[in-house]
Amino acid sequence: MCVIETSPVVETRRLVLRAPAPQDAPRIAALANDIDIARMTKRMPHPFHVKHAEDFVVQVAAQDPARASTFVIEHEDQGPVGVIGLFEGEDRVPETGYWIGREFWGRGFATEALEGALVWASRKWRRRALVAGHFADNPASGRVLEKAGFLYTGETRRAFSLARRADADTRMMVWMA
Ligand SMILES: CC(C)(COP(=O)(O)OP(=O)(O)OC[C@H]1O[C@@H](n2cnc3c(N)ncnc32)[C@H](O)[C@@H]1OP(=O)(O)O)[C@@H](O)C(=O)NCCC(=O)NCCS
Numbered sequence: 496m497c498v499i500e501t502s503p504v505v506e507t508r509r510l511v512l513r514a515p516a517p518q519d520a521p522r523i524a525a526l527a528n529d530i531d532i533a534r535m536t537k538r539m540p541h542p543f544h545v546k547h548a549e550d551f552v553v554q555v556a557a558q559d560p561a562r563a564s565t566f567v568i569e570h571e572d573q574g575p576v577g578v579i580g581l582f583e584g585e586d587r588v589p590e591t592g593y594w595i596g597r598e599f600w601g602r603g604f605a606t607e608a609l610e611g612a613l614v615w616a617s618r619k620w621r622r623r624a625l626v627a628g629h630f631a632d633n634p635a636s637g638r639v640l641e642k643a644g645f646l647y648t649g650e651t652r653r654a655f656s657l658a659r660r661a662d663a664d665t666r667m668m669v670w671m672a
Contacts, residue, residue, distance in 0.1 A: 499560050500619060507611035510604065512566035512579060515555050519567055520548035522575050526596030533658035535633045536594060541658040558582075563589075564620070568608045573599065579608050581616055581625065588624040588669070589616075593639075605636075609643040617672035624672065628654060628665040637666060645670045 505512035515523065524545040527533070533541035540547055555565040563582035570576045577595035584590040591612065595605050616622045627645060629636035645668040654665040 501560050503560075503564060503566075503615060503619060505566065505611045505615045507607050509571055510576075510608055510611065511569045511571070512608060512611055512615070513569060515552045515565065515567045515578070517549070517552055519575055520545050520552055523551065523567070523578065524548040526575070526577065527594065529597055530658065531597065532594045534656060535630055535636065536592065536658065537654055537656055539594070539658055564615075566608075566612070568593075568595070568604065570599070570604065576604055577608065579612050581612060581620070581622075586626050588626050589622055591616075591625050591627050600635075605639045606642045609639060613643060613670060613672075622672070625670045626667060627670070628652065628667045630654075630656070631664040631666055637668070640668045640670075643670065 502514045524543055524547065527539060527548065528543040530541050533539040533543060558565065563580065565578065565580035567575045568577040568579055576599040577593060579591065579593035581589055581591045593605055593609060616625060627640050629640065648667045648669050650667040652665045652667060653662040655662050
């Protein structure tokens with residue numbers, strides 16, 4: 496039997512992945528209000544105001560936990576450093592996406608959070624595969640996905656980026672449990 500957790504918590508070596516709370520909104524907005532983050536994602540607006548973060552917290556609370564989970568990535572000393580989501584999208588297998596605040600780049604947090612999320616996805620969410628796409632001009636995210644065990648499918652899609660107000664080439668990757 497698969498018991499769906501309504502508010503899962505994932506612990507890794509340095510990080511805790513947990514549901515966003517209303518009090519996280521100012522911090523999320525401060526980290527997310529960065530064009531170099533938003534333009535690497537499909538859906539993040541720019542500028543990213545506290546109201547956007549408040550709406551994000553409400554949207555996450557309304558997610559069907561069988562179909563999606565979105566986590567704040569919280570560092571043991573630094574507090575929230577980013578966000579990671581796993582959700583059913585346009586593909587048969589669910590998709591993952593994430594961002595880390597600029598001041599925390601290059602410390603392995605995205606990789607550690609993604610690896611923790613993958614363990615959770617296979618053991619608790621009972622998913623056997625996930626897809627992810629990164630924009631072709633975002634090799635850092637491709638590297639994160641590779642380090643976490645994703646492989647390139649060879650497919651490149653055009654995907655719309657809200658912050659770019661344009662489509663961009665998106666290199667598709669897949670992970671299997
Ligand atoms: C991409 C992002 C999530 C990486 O977060 P992070 O915590 O710095 O990632 P990590 O430290 O775990 O790993 C980054 C890897 O990318 C590599 N990297 C960084 N810049 C790179 C570049 N320009 N080209 C190739 N590799 C690069 C790093 O060297 C590191 O790999 P290594 O461990 O083999 O040296 C972060 O930069 C971010 O949030 N960017 C904006 C939003 C985004 O891109 N989200 C993902 C959308 S698909």
